Amino acid sequence: MLRLKLKFNESHVDETAKNKDVALKGCIFWNITNKCNNRCFYCFSSSGNMKNKELSTKEALNFIKEAADYGVPRFVISGGEPFIRKDIWTLLKEMRNYNLQIKIASNCTLLNKEKINKLDKMGVMSIQTPLDTLDRNLYAKIKNTNPKQFDKVIKNINLINQTNIHNIVSCVLTKVNADGPSQLMKFCHDKNIDTLSIFQPIPTGCCSLEKLFSIPEYLVKMKEIIDEFISYDKKWLIDIEGPTFESYDWLKRYSKYIRVNFAGCKAGRRICAISADGNLIPCPCMDLPVFYEGNIRERSLKDIWENGFKLFREPPRGCEQCKKYNSCMGGCRILAYGYTHKTNGMDPTCFKLNQDTSKKLEKINV
Numbered sequence: 001m002l003r004l005k006l007k008f009n010e011s012h013v014d015e016t017a018k019n020k021d022v023a024l025k026g027c028i029f030w031n032i033t034n035k036c037n038n039r040c041f042y043c044f045s046s047s048g049n050m051k052n053k054e055l056s057t058k059e060a061l062n063f064i065k066e067a068a069d070y071g072v073p074r075f076v077i078s079g080g081e082p083f084i085r086k087d088i089w090t091l092l093k094e095m096r097n098y099n100l101q102i103k104i105a106s107n108c109t110l111l112n113k114e115k116i117n118k119l120d121k122m123g124v125m126s127i128q129t130p131l132d133t134l135d136r137n138l139y140a141k142i143k144n145t146n147p148k149q150f151d152k153v154i155k156n157i158n159l160i161n162q163t164n165i166h167n168i169v170s171c172v173l174t175k176v177n178a179d180g181p182s183q184l185m186k187f188c189h190d191k192n193i194d195t196l197s198i199f200q201p202i203p204t205g206c207c208s209l210e211k212l213f214s215i216p217e218y219l220v221k222m223k224e225i226i227d228e229f230i231s232y233d234k235k236w237l238i239d240i241e242g243p244t245f246e247s248y249d250w251l252k253r254y255s256k257y258i259r260v261n262f263a264g265c266k267a268g269r270r271i272c273a274i275s276a277d278g279n280l281i282p283c284p285c286m287d288l289p290v291f292y293e294g295n296i297r298e299r300s301l302k303d304i305w306e307n308g309f310k311l312f313r314e315p316p317r318g319c320e321q322c323k324k325y326n327s328c329m330g331g332c333r334i335l336a337y338g339y340t341h342k343t344n345g346m347d348p349t350c351f352k353l354n355q356d357t358s359k360k361l362e363k364i365n366v
């Protein structure tokens with residue numbers, strides 16, 4: 001996963017991010033259902049319909065206990081659309097009963113004031129809402145929905161802002177919403193929203209390459225976004241989550257503003273995810289049979305975690321001899337798969353593959 005987190009306010013820093021041990025001390029992402037009321041053209045999980053055998057309430061409650069007993073500190077609840085699940089409140093409550101921290105990714109279409117206040121009271125740490133653009137017709141086109149949904153989502157983002165929940169607006173940057181980051185930066189700044197997360201699209205599921213910027217184009221866009229963000233106020237910070245970015249010399253010139261709080265790809269080493277039908281996968285974007293490590297209906301979390309994920313705990317092809325391996329850990333494995341269709345392919349953002357673009361970016365003044 002590659003993203004720029006533009007922080008308008010200070011927030012929780014994942015202290016486990018720099019630790020390179022193999023231990024499930026980060027979090028478990030939970031694609032809690034595959035059902036969704038939207039059909040975003042870029043959705044890596046191709047969400048829409050429920051999967052055949054999604055975990056029942058009883059199975060989900062058992063898994064929460066199992067994860068808590070194993071020492072997992074946090075769940076990141078995602079999907080599909082989490083709030084479409086009728087038992088979502090029972091599951092969230094159980095997580096809090098076990099003192100598990102909760103972060104949520106939701107399209108925020110099914111929330112309202114009462115539900116947002118309930119999430120706040122439960123101590124939910126953050127809610128991430130994908131807006132992608134401020135153009136309500138384009139929003140509707142991207143998500144295959146009615147423009148009226150945009151108004152409701154904006155209302156809910158404003159309501160989240162009145163709570164203690166860390167408010168994250170997100171944007172998957174594609175050619176379709178090239179102005180999105182700039183529009184949302186102003187929006188977040190004016191509304192004092194905590195964080196704007198810009199995702200590099202992962203070309204799996206529904207997300208096809210033709211609507212995406214090429215990697216060199218994306219790197220140029222990334223630099224433009226950083227420049228625009230620091231022109232607002234130089235005291236704000238940018239967290240970069242992108243395993244290969246530590247090796248870009250042109251980024252080092254921004255070190256005053258940038259906190260690379262991500263040491264290599266954590267998938268299958270510090271974090272993992274679970275699909276709606278109980279398969280353990282290295283990260284939430286890898287809900288593909290080729291990445292299924294085992295199903296929690298058949299094996300314990302401990303067994304799958306401790307004996308699986310072998311591919312993610314050794315260097316992929318092309319990285320074996322690389323001096324940067326210790327900081328990059330072979331790059332983003334799902335981005336590599338999306339571009340190469342190989343589970344041990346090379347991350348296309350590796351600095352070695354992008355030296356021409358990097359040289360060009362180095363020549364542009366900060």
Ligand SMILES: C[S@@+](CC[C@H](N)C(=O)[O-])C[C@H]1O[C@@H](n2cnc3c(N)ncnc32)[C@H](O)[C@@H]1O
Nearest residue numbers: 042043044079080081105106107130201202207
């Ligand atoms: C898969 S959605 C599930 C939760 C919820 N339905 C939502 O939209 O936030 C979780 C996050 O993944 C992002 N996302 C979806 N497809 C993506 C892709 N191909 N590349 C990068 N991020 C993507 C969405 O924008 C959203 O912020």
Ligand code: SF4
Nearest residue numbers: 036038040043047080
């Ligand atoms: S990105 Fe979220 S809202 Fe959009 S289709 Fe996928 S799961 Fe649904």
Ligand code: SF4
Nearest residue numbers: 319322325328331350
């Ligand atoms: S070759 Fe592999 S380990 Fe080295 S920088 Fe590139 S992706 Fe990272």
